[in-house]
Amino acid sequence: MRLALPVARRLLLTLRGDRRTLGLVAGAPAFIIFLFSEVFPSPGPAQRFAPVLLGVFVFVLTYLLTAIGFLRERQTGTLERIRVSPVRRTELVVGYVLGFGVLGIIQALVLLGSGVFFLDAEFEHGIEFFFLVEVLGALSGLGIGIVLSLFAENEFQVLQFMPVVISPQLILGGTFLPVEDLSWYLEYPARVMPVTYLIKAMDYVVLDKGAPEDLWVSLLALGAMTVVSIIAAALVVNRT
Amino acid sequence: MSRATDVSISTSGLRKEFGKITALDGIDVDIQGSQIVGLVGPNGAGKTTMIRCLLGLTGASSGDSEINGTPSGDLDRTDRADLGYMPQEEAVYRNLTVRENVEFFANLYRVPERESAVDQALAFVGLRDREHSRIGELSGGMVRRTSLACTLVGDPDVVFLDEPTVGLDPKLRSEMWDRFRDRRDDGSLLVVSTHYLGEAHNCDRVLFLRDGDVLAFENPDTLLERDDVEDLEDAFLQLLEEDDAAQAADAAAAGPAGGSDA
Known part of the structure; x- marks a missing residue:
């Protein structure tokens, strides 16, 4: 796994050289949360939507960055050069996991500050769970991003996956209606979507909503989905 | 060598x-x-x-x-x-400098005495004077030479x-x-x-x-x-x-x- 480190380092160095993306990662979530807090009164809807806002940003952004990043690796030939080098495909994916894990922590810091400052979020169960949920959210988005990037020919197609893969998760995952209240044919798909567990975990971490078991179940489900999506990503990396 | x-x-x-x-x-x-x-x-x-x-x-x-x-x-x-491979495509990272690109591949090949190997590869392609330039700032010929340095740095x-x-x-x-x-x-x-x-x-x-x-x-x-x-x-x-x-x-x-x- 030694060669995962240079991959992670390269990823972070690339982002350092891409100031617009850095702005997107750090500035955009804070700005949107600020707008939300201005439009919706507090206490009230602003707090209700705090877990959703805090939970899904990292997931969606990591999906986008990974899918476009991997697509670029394919298009520019760097992925083929890496595949010829002594790096194992698991090291390549773990390198991505480490790099985006660090990025997830940076985003979590921004979201933590924004949540406290704009949404009066209180994190009654401590911020360590908040960071854990954010990083798991980032990594589940990462695996999906790598896998879907293989089906995209260009950046526009990566964006086209958003309404198909990401939006249903946001609509069904508990944002507007508890998953339990959905019709059975929507509830079952919702229960295999990472965002469902991200929102449920954030409900507990931010609003003290639900029982501790809900948090543990959500963490386990997110952990399992993260592992499955990363294994799937490692398996499909060579299919370029 | x-x-x-x-x-x-x-x-x-x-x-x-x-x-x-x-x-x-x-x-x-x-x-x-x-x-x-x-x-x-x-x-x-x-x-x-x-x-x-x-x-x-x-x-x-x-x-x-x-x-x-x-x-x-x-x-x-x-x-x-x-093995070394220089693909037909650009195959370097545009947001990294010339040196960072070559260092990355030196790391992947676990090159001993990495700094001097990177220096040698850059000298080999005549890019020592542009090693801190980002790829996006280079001409097409320089990008190809960076790509060649990335291929050869692992010897x-x-x-x-x-x-x-x-x-x-x-x-x-x-x-x-x-x-x-x-x-x-x-x-x-x-x-x-x-x-x-x-x-x-x-x-x-x-x-x-x-x-x-x-x-x-x-x-x-x-x-x-x-x-x-x-x-x-x-x-x-x-x-x-x-x-x-x-x-x-x-x-x-x-x-x-x-x-x-x-």
């Missing part, structure tokens, strides 16, 4: 099909020892596909290929530490360069071939694809491909003598004409049942 003496590439009946298109039609080659092999042919001849099959980046439809005695599909990380024994000189001016092309000869003299086996037929005189042997078939695999001088021409481009054109004539004869022998819509 120490180098393995048993560098080799071989293929036997190597065939690759993409749907109904045959990209490689049963290639048999045996290349032993340090040398520059030119992979020459018109666009779509199968040059890149052959390189990708040899490197195990894509599986062959049938037949075998080996590098240094190891089947392409079984190349492990130790085998791959001896590979067997090097595959896919159209390395495309888009370069004649002076830069000539400089690049000088670098390839330096590597050959150090004991490397280089496979260099190009569709600039005139560049083939820089190679020790030339594998001339057309529609996935080997039309010739000769020393450039032998090709010139055989066709009694002074220019390799003329020799290749002659080969193409002979191939066209042979195909026409085959079609005629097959009779009108073969069909023609001409």
